[in-house]
Amino acid sequence: MLGFSLLVPAFLVGLLTIAVPIALHLIKRETAPTVSFSAVRLLRRTPIERTSRRRLSDWLLLMLRVVALVLLVLGYARPYSTDALGADSRPLLVVAVDISFSMTVDGQFNRALRLAEEALRGAPDDHAVAVTAFDTIAQVIAEPSFDRQSAVAKLRQLIPGTGATSYSAGLDHAAKLIGQRAGGITVISDLQFTGWRESNRARLPEKVDIRVVDIGAPLDNMALIQIRPEPDRTVAMILNSGVEVQNSSVRLLLDEQEIAQSEIIAPAGQTVEVVFPVVLPKSGEVQVVLNDSLGVAIDNSRYMLLKSPEPKSLLVVTTGENLNTDAFYLEQALGVGREQTGFQVVLIPGTNIAPLIQSTNPNNLAAVLLLTTRGLDQASQLLLAEFVANGGGVLIVAGQDVEPATVNTFLQGTLTLSHSRLTNLERNLIPANRRHTIWRAFGERLG
Known part of the structure; x- marks a missing residue:
């Protein structure tokens, strides 16, 4: 429904000036000119009694003056259409529906959908509406709009999942959807006790109202x-x-x-x-x-x-010249998700591999990444051979720092490395930086 508002409504007092042209038209008197006729000049003058009725005249002129005053007043009052602002600036009601696993029991979710639909249809006319669903994470089901029927249709397509309940995830997502405008959040849930965690609290703006609708716990649970x-x-x-x-x-x-x-x-x-x-x-x-x-x-x-297991060690054998640069990118790549993978990356030079392997618990040694064979003495080679024989893993990064003869010695025929030269291969040049001005002439043909 169309709505209007005024930025400076105090200027509407100026509409009282409409009375001025009306009053001027009412008090205006028309006086006809006196014309002398020769045939009546000798007659005696007799006063004539007149009844004067003041009526509006020149209606078109009056209406133009009134409209001009009204437009002038409205211009100062600065009217605007509230619907023209759209759903991005109007107050927003977010209906957050719990879709965790506990909602699948005894028709719980059907009750939740019915209560959520009532909340959407009962939203104030000047409020946009949106629908979100949450368990451990939250997602937008219906974007903010004034179309209640579309939001209800998307709401009815919801199905409960298998995740746990996290009220902080649902409230945080709804608050971000509201943003800086006014609004409210209606939470439809069975209010699982485990949904609140002390370490993960939700933060909501003060102008956001929260309404919690309890659908009730399932019977006999x-x-x-x-x-x-x-x-x-x-x-x-x-x-x-x-x-x-x-x-x-x-x-x-x-x-x-x-x-x-x-x-x-x-x-x-x-x-x-x-x-x-x-x-x-x-x-x-x-x-x-x-x-x-x-x-x-x-x-x-x-x-x-009760206690996390001791992280396994991953030994990366480098040249020993600069441990921070020789395997920097490898160390960073292995560090991604280190808490989940449960291993600790240890960068060591080849000359120190023997004492480190001897001091490490074999059960906590995941694998050895061999970036170089320089500095590997006979004791280190024997330890690596024993580690491989007992089921340990060794990843050999073939390169100029890896000598095939050394690898063949401590692997003892398990794996044989040899030099080979690739011939008759098609070679292509690929630019390292396509944004450089020298490559502009190639256009889209640049590989």
Whole structure:
């Protein structure tokens, strides 16, 4: 619906000046000129009583004067169309729908879609609307617009996924979508306890209003929500979101071996603390398993890694002249995702490889990258041969610093290297920097 507003509405007071031309037209009197006639000059003058009625005359002239004053006043008031600003500047309502795995139970997601549709249709007329979906990440389903019907149609195409719940991801994404304008966020979710994490809080502008719509927890579901090791015991937290008291059992496993078990009685709608009289070691993998055949299976177990395994070493053998430059790019490439790959890159010269291999635990040595054979003495070659014989991996980067005879010696026939010359090959010149002015003459033919 079209809407208008004024930048300086105080100038509308000037519309009172419309009364001026109207008043002038009302008080204007027309006086006809006196004409003397010879036939009546000798008659006696007799006063004539007249009834004067003041009426508007010259309607066209009056309307032009009034319109001129109105346009002048509106020009100073500076009107503009609010719809011309578009959805990018009008207030925005973002409906964020939880599509995590817990929404797949007992028609939860159908209730969520119905409540989200009600939120979209109930948005104020001057608000644009948008739809986002979130689990561990958030995505835009319907871009900001005034088309409620299109947003509802895209909303109905949503399906729940298999991810966990992260409210911070959903709120942060919705806040970025709103930007600097006013607006609000309506969150449609089953309000999973694990969706909030202390280390990952959402930050929202003060002018953004938040409305949370709880679709309700699924009936008869128990969830394992926390594992907490303590100095003298191990604690697990169980949430019964059902409407009836539940009896169940909880098992504690260490490195896939059961070490404790406990029977619990969980009141409806409450959290139960399960205490295992077990002190966990400093390392290992802990798992707590809840027996809940009626609820959601994905929240019946939780894992905890007590200590990360020691990262494996990856030895890179260089020339030893400058360790920071000889294998700089290789070290940077291997460093990508180092936390996920779990290895530590160690740059060493060939002359120091023997003592380092001897001091390294064989179980923590992932592989050896051989960039050069210079400086490899007989002891280092024997250690490399033993490492390969025991199943270790050696990556040989063939180049001018790698001598085939040395490699053949410590590999002892496992792999044979030899010099060879490539002949009868077509050679092409490829520019290293296409932006250089010398290559402009080649145009699109530049390879």
